[in-house]
Amino acid sequence: MMPFGPDICTDLTAATRREWLETNGLGGFASSTIPGLHTRRYHGLLTAALTPPVGRFVLLSKLEETLIVHGDRVELSANQYPGAVHPQGYRYLTNFRLNPFPIATYVVGDVVLEKSIYMLHGEQSTVVQYQIRTLHGQAVPADAVLEVRALIAFRDYHSTTHRNDALDPTVHVAPGMLTVRPYVSLPALHCAHDADEVDTTGFWYYNFQYAVERERGLDDTEDLFSPFALRFHLQQRTEAAILASTEPQDIRRVPEAHRTEIARRQAVAQTLVTDDAFVHTLVAAADQYIVARGAEQTVIAGYHWFSDWGRDTMIALPGLTLTTGRTDTARSILLAFARVVDQGMLPNRFPDAGETPEYNTVDATLWFFEAIRALWQATQDSVFVH
Secondary structure: OOOEOHHHHOOHHHHHOOEEEEEOOOOOEEEEEOOOOOOOOOOEEEEEEEEOOEEEEEEEEEEEEEEEEOOEEEEOOEEEEOOEEEEEHHHHEEEEEEOOOEEEEEEEOOEEEEEEEEEOOOOOEEEEEEEEEEOOOOOOOOOOEEEEEEEEEEEEOOOOOOOOOOOOOOEEEEOOEEEEOOOOOOOOEEEEEOOOEEEOOOEEEEEEEOHHHHHOOOOOEEEEEEOOEEEEEOOOOOEEEEEEEOOOOOHHHHHHHHHHHHHHHHHHHOOOOOOOHHHHHHHHHHHOOEEEEOOEEEEEOOOOOOOEEHHHHHHHHHHHHHOOOOHHHHHHHHHHHHOOOEOOEOOOEOOOOOOOOEOOOOOHHHHHHHHHHHHHHHHOOHHHHO
């Protein structure tokens, strides 16, 4: 995909109109805008599907990076507050690309910081990796430090949160791992890391504003809690990483996980034989809508807030699976919906809370038969159809 240069990255209006999406094949996702300024309640670094592919909760909202060189602190994040954008890290953002996942490049003086964000397929996990270098190949200043402060939400992704004194600010510290569980009704957030210092001083950030929610006529203000910060001393390293997950993790797995995820995405993009790079991009994007539901697969009707809908799944099935050569996926999706047919009706929607499906459409079953016809036409698999 064509990268965005400083003309877009440093233009806040243009940059925040462009959103990115990472998914994990379970209904969970990470998403924001080019400069990392959240404009929706659905934006966040780890929105986990607790009952895949639904039951989605924003656990980790964002990471606030500060680069410290020669004692000067340069904040690289960006947030919309009432009447102000702070910090204004987008002014240092020189490049943003999706190849094969979101990668943002910041330049502060002679120091270049490249930030990559990706989810691990089949896990409720997001990796944030940093690569540090200089413009002209010289050594990174000996006193350079990257400080990363976590902001958590821990709320249903349809909602917003505000200061809550019932929140448990405790941070459990173990070698290479920080764990928080602010509410007993939700799972813990485990942050594996390779930082040199840990600061568990916690406090609230107030009055984040989300422009798109205001346009939708919804509550557009949120408070986020910061339970800890990490500091990476950069004089003897060129990389740093954080792995946020609903399960305990080991930061040492990140290099292999990085290679595995790149290989998986390349394999997905190559399922359709073509030399057209744009088509490969479409195939990769289509993969983000295919998610697991139990042992079978289904289709998310749209991001950020839709779950899997019967009508939408059947309409999209030929393009998402048959055109891309994923006939086994098509079979799995059809089986998943066939198991929940009730009195000849296909579910229209699986609610976010994971309760009984809603049978409130008459045409989903007709689209179901059309999808079966398309599968048979592509495979001649009469045994499966019967």
